[in-house]
Amino acid sequence: MTLLATQIRAVLLFYRTVAPFMLGVSALILLAVLLPAMHEGWGGGLLPGLLLTKLATAPVVWYLSEQLRPDQYWFYFNLGVSRRRLWGSVVLLDALVFLGGAVALRASLA
């Protein structure tokens, strides 16, 4: 397995461990805020603010993860992936998933 493939797999593996909370927050924001706003016809300009709100929850997930699973990084370190790279990649991936969800929601209502 190449270095890049290993690191992508490592990030996806790590994302799975934090996905329940991160996807839960995304679903809550999309379904409880964006969906009603779009039904009422004023959801168009809301997405940047919602994305920022979503990104603002990342430190909370990071903090909880550090407190609940402080020993979760050893495998990733052995693959040469640092904490910073793991979390940076996971936050980026989660933001893309969030945006994908918003686009899908919009498309379903169009």
Next chain:
Amino acid sequence: MSAVAWNPVGPQVLEADGIRVAFGQRQVLANIYLQVKTGQIVGLLGRNGSGKSVLLQTIFGARSVADASVRVNGHRMVPAFHQRGLLNYLPQVPLLPPALPLRQAARMLGVNLDEATASFPALRAQFDYRSGELSGGSARLLQTLLLLHANTAFSLFDEPFSGVMPVHIETLAEEMQRLKQRKGLLITDHRYAEVLPLCNVVYLLHQGRLLKLEGDVREQLRDYGYLAH
């Protein structure tokens, strides 16, 4: 990370020094110097809380310590785990995420699972398990074997024999002796009776200082209060 190209061909010398760690008022490690060469098994002994794990984690690069220097063949490598193929580390806690299938873990670490467990045929029945489904002893043994067989110049093992049954400890020790031909091992484990015969060099962490033991190691371990008899 160091920009100096690291040449993985030929003998390698891993050195760590300048490591000073304090927790509050308590000085755990004071001005440590340690050396491991490929072809060597180095034992690190010390009482509970003496800082053995902290030292291994600092060398590995997972714990940031100001002024700590980790070098390979004289080239600075901090944090060392960023350097592909340089070293790996078995922590005291479980290494693998519980949901990760063993075969996938081996693939990600670049290890052939069949080859790594060739001396332990009983483990083959567990290849399709996830890490979290293994017994404590089997998980420990498999994690140690994965890192031992990974293509790194050095392996740092924190209690590799913990929970492993005696018959497997003997085979694992033989496996370490065999694989030290191509890598350097730094081992800390309280099973000194198994560790001492394996080691080319023995260090004792005592009151924050790292002492290199030469001559009658057991007698010195008794003198420093690590052994009773």
